[in-house]
Amino acid sequence: MFLISITAGLLGLLIGSFLNVVIYRVPRGESIVSPGSHCPACGHPLKAWELIPVLSFLIQNGRCRECQEPISWRYPAVELLTAILFLLTAYFSWSTAIYPSQLFLNLVFVAVLIALSLIDIDTLRLPDVLTLPLLVLGLLGAFLIPGNPTGWESLLSAMGTGGLFLLIALLYPQGMGLGDVKLVAALGAFLGFPAIFLAVFLGSLIGAISGVYLLVTGQKCFRQQIPFGPYLALGSIIALLWGTRIFDWYWALVK
Ligand SMILES: [Zn+2]
Incomplete structure (x- = not known):
């Protein structure tokens, strides 16, 4: 149960990163698959390491590497929230949901x-x-x-x-x-x-x-x-x- 919860939490970080894309693009009627993730300020396409949930935000000091525009704290917050809720969901529904x-x-x-x-x-x-x-x-x-x-x-x-x-x-x-x-x-x-x-x-x-x-x-x-x-x-x-x-x-x- 513990291992499943931790795995779900890590999965939550990745899904949270994807949810950020959904939250930004769906109301604008944009595709959620293409183009790849980019800085909303300068359009700089994000490399794989810049997409690592939470960590990349901390490494970049909360700024775009290209244009130095601040990145909203909401992106890592959504990733963390998803991770925590996934962990709790796995932990508490594993006992009831067979x-x-x-x-x-x-x-x-x-x-x-x-x-x-x-x-x-x-x-x-x-x-x-x-x-x-x-x-x-x-x-x-x-x-x-x-x-x-x-x-x-x-x-x-x-x-x-x-x-x-x-x-x-x-x-x-x-x-x-x-x-x-x-x-x-x-x-x-x-x-x-x-x-x-x-x-x-x-x-x-x-x-x-x-x-x-x-x-x-x-x-x-x-x-x-x-x-x-x-x-x-x-x-x-x-x-x-x-x-x-x-x-x-x-x-x-x-x-
Ligand atoms: Zn930028």
């Missing part, structure tokens, strides 16, 4: 959520090219891999939460977009019932707390839109990794 294919699916789930969260922060959009495949993958995984949730649970959970959020989006269009509806349907498909409730509850709670914090500290004004995607993603990852423990704890408390 099938290696389930672990693989969980890692894909976490990776896509990281990309969606940062794109939502940057653009207030959740692109269909990421949310819809996530929905399909969640449904396929539930139908093909035995375990929790089952295919039908996954389908019902996706339709139920997607339908509920669609209703909210229709009644209150300035607060919720259709991107949030598609994301929450995908989350429902992946997590099933009742984990999806926990995910939405935690996401809304953390979102509300940080919304109030941003208002009070004057970092956002009242009518300003706050992206919901990152909070839903955070709630979902907590529900994925610790949902069973949280429910056990809750029921013990209520009894």
